[in-house]
Amino acid sequence: MTVFIMVAGVFTGADVWQETAARLAAAGSEVHAVPLTGVDADRPAASARVGLETHIEDVIGVIDAVGAASGREIVLVGHDYGIHPVLGAADRRPQHVARIVYLDCGMPQNGVPALAAVPDQALRAQLADRAQRNEHDGELAPPSRDEWQRWGSTAGISDAALERLTALAAPQPLGTLLQPLQLTGAVAAVPTTGVLCTRNGVSVDLVQRLVDLGDPAMAALTDPQVTFFELPTGHWPMLSCPSELADVLLQAAAGEGRRLRPVGAAEPPAHLRPFPLEVPELPRDRRGHVDLYVPDAEGPRPAVVFVHGGPVPAGARPTPRDWPTLVGYARLAAAEGMVGVTLDHRLHDVGDFARAAADVAAAMELVRADPRVDADRIALWFFSGGGLLTADWLTQPPAWLRCLAASYPILSPLPNWGLNDSRFRPVRAVAHAGALPIVLLRAGRETPEIAATVEAFVTAAKDCGAHLELVDVPNGHHGFETLDAPEETRSALRHAMRSVVTRLTG
Known part of the structure; x- marks a missing residue:
């Protein structure tokens, strides 16, 4: 049996996965949407100092609970900010994780905080200033209904779904964005899949072009254990196309998807x-x-x-x-x-x-x-x-x-x-x-x-x-x-x- 453990992005909690989780469960999978401390209503913070490590422990707790049973393949899915606690948890429990799915997110690196992936350049600069002053306490207010576009494309989201996203949004603890991700390197051995939302500006062909440019940091994406899928939608596919997302996650769990061409493998890029x-x-x-x-x-x-x-x-x-x-x-x-x-x-x-x-x-x-x-x-x-x-x-x-x-x-x-x-x-x-x-x-x-x-x-x-x-x-x-x-x-x-x-x- 495949077990999906899913971690939501900034301002969003476990509820955002509801439709996708139901479709995965109907296909015979076990699904856990991780409630994050200080974000989800049913997991309030015990103190003001909620950081990335807090959310990593939230994910580890679910992995440990699921990993106690044999015969299950755990697939971790991280959307947006959620890939940071996913990677941190997988790095400490690599033996339990069959695959990591990067859902319309970047490629976090060791020692780099999630702040680096904040798309709003002006806000990123403000938060970087707070990080330099070591001011990790406090919260970042969620967007209003008309402000989500600053965090990613809302293409494909119905008015009702956008209203729901806004109603469920919660403040994001600043420490989760400012605390650097610490990795030992163990997670590098875990197979990965990237799911790219093309209406948000990224496609498999674009990633291939970046690989073709010859940057050594991109070479790892041509490993046979790395696959890719596209969804023709905006940044929140669990709201805009939950059925299609569920289908892609099932294919990813099976090791399917497009693979990138290594530099020099065929004709020149x-x-x-x-x-x-x-x-x-x-x-x-x-x-x-x-x-x-x-x-x-x-x-x-x-x-x-x-x-x-x-x-x-x-x-x-x-x-x-x-x-x-x-x-x-x-x-x-x-x-x-x-x-x-x-x-x-x-x-x-x-x-x-x-x-x-x-x-x-x-x-x-x-x-x-x-x-x-x-x-x-x-x-x-x-x-x-x-x-x-x-x-x-x-x-x-x-x-x-x-x-x-x-x-x-x-x-x-x-x-x-x-x-x-x-x-x-x-x-x-x-x-x-x-x-x-x-x-x-x-x-x-x-x-x-x-x-x-x-x-x-x-x-x-x-x-x-x-x-x-x-x-x-x-x-x-x-x-x-x-x-x-x-x-x-x-x-x-x-x-x-x-x-x-x-x-x-x-």
Whole structure:
């Protein structure tokens, strides 16, 4: 018999699992939704000092009670914050745990508190300040009905279910978020399954791309004991699709699911495949975090600066400015008589946009100061997650910025990025773009979550009269340069580059 022990996320207790637990039980499984001290009404805190260790002991108590009976396979399920006490408990009872299910959550590391997974960037900073002052007592008030979106996508949750979620929500003891997770490493031997909720911004393909980037920290996800599932819903699948979640948990318990491809197992990953256009083999001129590809032409030349997407893990090798796609774009610009520029910026996490923006600004100063560059004729071209970095340039376009381009960009923070109150919101910023020309390459087969941000931007641009040119790649996916039909992609790239060059030379 399979025994599911399930631990809820922040602000939520055992009741949130009710429908999923009933479906698992009907399928013949034993189910335990763990009441957490200081969160669940039937487990009040004996003191104000409730921490992560308290909740780890709550989970261990259930494991020990269940583990006393033989012939049972225990599957631990941790949603959101709940993965932290799940890992802490499994690390101390690895012999009793057959599998751990990560339900739409991150990958907590030893010594790191759950605070690191709080999606709201502003709140995370406030809590980090309290952690530095060792102020672990107290509680974090639960969200109101309209505030849940700050903690994850509510896609798929009915109005009634959202009302219920709000009514059952409880304050979260601060110590549970601020106390570091302590692991011995024993939990590493336990098989795992990740269940990703795609409407919250994460998919198996996205995780595969992160693995392909070559970050050693991601390599463990290609172990044969690691499997993945997707659910096309928001962050609370136990409320939006409890039957589907139960089905996935049963399959996970059986060891089913998709497995990731190890780096180097087959053909090169998409970001290391050749650029689809033939371009001149110009050498790079490396200046700090910037590479210039300078054409053989007289006088200072306009420049096109290509800003990679992300987040890209800090350990990724090669770094983005050496990816064939970015180098190809820069050399294509040079073939048109422009100085092509690539750069590395430090967008390693969704909390790094301000740092990445500073890196891009510093790159612009370096490029404009180069005597081979016409400092008054510059274009910026952004990709993927780097699209959020367009906000600064749209809000206050400098006179020397003659064009802004973007390929398959993300133009509004995704639900799980916690950036709702940040300045990196191009959909809002485009109203201030004025006469700045914007060239947008739109992928026809973009993921729904990213496509929604692009369409919101297009609508906002039309509403404010922005100078927007759309270059559509109807059959293109995210990262279409190396993924899709060559001729359609080549045509779109040539069209977009000519549009940018025209605005730099006109």
